[in-house]
Amino acid sequence: MLRTSPFIAALMLTSLVACSGEDPAQPGPKKDDIDEPNPFAPTDLEDAVDALATALGDQTDASGVKIAVVANRHSNYWTPAQIGTGRAASSIGCFASFDATSDGESASQVEILNRKVGEDFAGISVSAISASGIEPAIGNAASNALNVITFDSDAAAGSQRAFYLGTVNYDAGKAAGEKMVELLGASGGKVAAFAGLSTAANAQERVQGMKDAFAGKNVELVQTYFDEIDFDVARTNVESALSQHGDLAGIVGVYAYNGPIALGVLEAQGKVGSLRLVAFDLDPSTLDGLAAGTVDAAIGQRPYWMGYLSVYSLYAMKALGPEQTMDVLKPWLSGQNGDVFNTGQDVVTPDTIDHYRDYLASLGISSS
Ligand code: BGC
Numbered sequence: 001m002l003r004t005s006p007f008i009a010a011l012m013l014t015s016l017v018a019c020s021g022e023d024p025a026q027p028g029p030k031k032d033d034i035d036e037p038n039p040f041a042p043t044d045l046e047d048a049v050d051a052l053a054t055a056l057g058d059q060t061d062a063s064g065v066k067i068a069v070v071a072n073r074h075s076n077y078w079t080p081a082q083i084g085t086g087r088a089a090s091s092i093g094c095f096a097s098f099d100a101t102s103d104g105e106s107a108s109q110v111e112i113l114n115r116k117v118g119e120d121f122a123g124i125s126v127s128a129i130s131a132s133g134i135e136p137a138i139g140n141a142a143s144n145a146l147n148v149i150t151f152d153s154d155a156a157a158g159s160q161r162a163f164y165l166g167t168v169n170y171d172a173g174k175a176a177g178e179k180m181v182e183l184l185g186a187s188g189g190k191v192a193a194f195a196g197l198s199t200a201a202n203a204q205e206r207v208q209g210m211k212d213a214f215a216g217k218n219v220e221l222v223q224t225y226f227d228e229i230d231f232d233v234a235r236t237n238v239e240s241a242l243s244q245h246g247d248l249a250g251i252v253g254v255y256a257y258n259g260p261i262a263l264g265v266l267e268a269q270g271k272v273g274s275l276r277l278v279a280f281d282l283d284p285s286t287l288d289g290l291a292a293g294t295v296d297a298a299i300g301q302r303p304y305w306m307g308y309l310s311v312y313s314l315y316a317m318k319a320l321g322p323e324q325t326m327d328v329l330k331p332w333l334s335g336q337n338g339d340v341f342n343t344g345q346d347v348v349t350p351d352t353i354d355h356y357r358d359y360l361a362s363l364g365i366s367s368s
Pocket of ligand 1: 127
C-alpha cells in the first residue's frame with residue numbers, strides 16, 4: 001500500500017535533533033523557535049507528493065515498475081537527489097535507478113536513455129546535458145511508450161518530454177545577480193561567472209538571468225568561463241580570470257562546485273574577503289563558507305525534491321496515465337505552456353545558514 005506520509009523518517013530525525021538540543025546546561029530553545037516552521041521547508045512540494053499519493057490510493061504491486069533518473073555528470077551535488085530518488089521508490093515499492101555520465105558528453109547520456117528503453121523502464125527523468133542533443137533519445141523513449149520528463153535542466157522548446165521539474169533557472173540566475181549588485185553596493189564593479197555545461201539550458205539561463213540583473217546597474221559581467229564539469233578546468237578558469245581581470249570585484253559560481261573551487265583559489269592566493277562570492281547550491285564547503293562568512297550568499301536549489309518528485313510523478317504516469325497525472329499536478333504547473341513544475345529556490349546568507357542547516361537535518365541530508 002502507498003503511504004501518504006513519506007516524511008516520517010525525516011520527522012523522527014527532527015525530533016532527535018530537537019531532543020539532542022535539550023542540554024540542561026544550555027538555555028532551551030524558545031517556544032517560538034519550536035513552533036515556527038522552518039522558513040526553508042518547501043511545504044508546497046510536500047503537498048504535491050501528498051496529492052500524487054492520494055490520487056494513487058491503494059495501488060496493486062509496484063515492484064515490477066522501473067523508473068530511471070538520469071543526471072548530467074557525476075558530482076556530489078547529486079547525492080541528495082539520489083537520496084530523494086531512493087526514498088520515493090521505497091515509499092512506492094517500485095525500483096528506481098540513478099545514473100549520470102562520467103564524461104559530461106551528450107552522446108553518453110543519449111546512450112543511457114536508449115539503454116533504459118531496451119531494459120523495459122516505465123519512465124525516465126533526465127537533466128539534459130545538451131538541450132537539443134537529448135531530443136532524439138526522448139523521442140525514442142516516447143515512441144516506445146515510456147513517459148519522459150526533464151529535471152534540473154530542460155530540453156529545447158518543442159521537446160516531447162511531458163514537463164520540466166526543477167529550478168526556474170533564469171529566475172535563479174537573476175536572484176544571484178541581484179544579490180551580487182546588493183553586495184557590491186555603491187562602488188559596483190566587474191564580475192566573472194564560472195559555469196559547467198555550455199550546452200545545458202540551466203547554465204545558459206542562469207547566466208542570462210544574471211546579465212539581466214546587472215543591466216542598468218554599475219555591475220558588469222566581464223566574462224563567463226565554462227568548464228563542462230571538469231574540476232581541473234574549473235580551477236584553472238578561476239586562476240585565469242584573476243590574472244586576466246586584476247580589478248575583479250565579484251565571482252558567481254553557477255554550478256555547485258564552482259563556488260567551492262573559487263573559494264579554494266582565493267584562499268590559496270590570500271584574496272578571501274577582497275572579492276564578493278555568490279555560489280549556487282549548498283555544497284558542504286559552501287555551507288562552511290557561509291557559516292565562516294567567506295561565502296557571501298548561495299542560491300539553493302532542491303535536488304532532493306527533484307529526485308523524489310521525479311519518481312513519484314513517473315510512477316503516477318505509469319499507474320494512472322499521463323493525463324490524470326498532469327491533472328493532479330496542475331496546481332503546481334506554470335509557464336507559457338503549463339509544463340513547468342517550479343521546485344523553487346532559496347537565497348541563503350551567513351544570517352540564515354543555521355536555519356538552512358536545520359532544514360537539511362530535518363530531511364536527514366547534509367548538502368543540497
Ligand atoms: C546544476 C547541475 C550540475 C551541478 C554540478 C548544479 O548547480 O544544477 O546541473 O550537475 O551543479 O555540481
